Amino acid sequence: MSNRIYVALDTPDIDRAKAIAERVRHHVGGIKLGLEFFAANGRTGVREMADLGLPIFLDLKLHDIPNTVAKAVQALRALEPAILTVHASGGRAMLEDAKAAAPAGTKVVAVTMLTSLDQRDLDATGVTGTPHDQVLRLTELAMRAGVDGIVCSGAEVKAAHRLWPKGFFVVPGVRPTDSVVGDQKRVVTPRMALDNGASILVVGRPITQAEDPDAAARAIGATL
Numbered sequence: 001m002s003n004r005i006y007v008a009l010d011t012p013d014i015d016r017a018k019a020i021a022e023r024v025r026h027h028v029g030g031i032k033l034g035l036e037f038f039a040a041n042g043r044t045g046v047r048e049m050a051d052l053g054l055p056i057f058l059d060l061k062l063h064d065i066p067n068t069v070a071k072a073v074q075a076l077r078a079l080e081p082a083i084l085t086v087h088a089s090g091g092r093a094m095l096e097d098a099k100a101a102a103p104a105g106t107k108v109v110a111v112t113m114l115t116s117l118d119q120r121d122l123d124a125t126g127v128t129g130t131p132h133d134q135v136l137r138l139t140e141l142a143m144r145a146g147v148d149g150i151v152c153s154g155a156e157v158k159a160a161h162r163l164w165p166k167g168f169f170v171v172p173g174v175r176p177t178d179s180v181v182g183d184q185k186r187v188v189t190p191r192m193a194l195d196n197g198a199s200i201l202v203v204g205r206p207i208t209q210a211e212d213p214d215a216a217a218r219a220i221g222a223t224l
């Protein structure tokens with residue numbers, strides 16, 4: 001089951017990213033490269049990481065007017081990532097245009113409500129209802145727009161999966177029981193996220209900050 005773990009290599013240092021990827025490669029299903037990596041290393045860096053042979057999840061969380069997002073996705077086409085993220089709250093037209101601009105083999109997944117946010121944060125943005133309500137509202141929007149799936153926390157993935165049985169569900173913000181939570185707020189264990197219907201898990205610091213990333217990835221895999 002460890003092939004359902006994507007390790008988040010959140011570092012601007014490509015040599016460090018490669019070193020961790022090499023160490024954990026037999027215990028993860030793919031690697032996730034996000035804004036920190038992309039801002040420092042760009043498309044060339046993504047290509048270099050892809051040469052390691054693992055599927056690439058390019059997590060840029062695009063969120064802008066439809067034309068701008070579509071053009072950005074077009075500019076990324078040649079990288080053919082396995083997964084690409086956009087923000088669901090960008091709206092239906094943006095989601096449709098992002099999907100239309102992506103390569104056929106790329107899953108476009110829409111971030112619903114970041115796992116680093118809770119009820120108070122939601123209230124502060126003027127959104128009514130609970131995190132659960134907000135995730136389901138955006139799941140429905142993403143489904144209707146024709147993207148491939150969503151990103152949500154393990155606390156909502158069961159209900160989101162029920163609403164969209166054919167969707168692809170990415171769950172970050174997972175923590176083994178003995179692990180530091182950090183800036184995440186809606187956290188579940190990797191096992192619970194999968195039991196609740198996650199298609200893949202994103203795991204960053206519990207692996208990358210471990211003294212032995214390989215052992216940490218193996219240990220998480222063993223709980224699944």
Ligand SMILES: O=C(O)c1cc(=O)[nH]c(=O)n1[C@@H]1O[C@H](COP(=O)(O)O)[C@@H](O)[C@H]1O
Nearest residue numbers: 008034113114115151172173202203204205
């Ligand atoms: O899209 C994501 O991957 C994402 C969405 C979200 O709601 N929360 C979230 O933490 N992430 C990403 O998942 C990773 C979590 O990292 P750790 O908290 O270190 O395990 C980071 O790379 C985040 O950018």
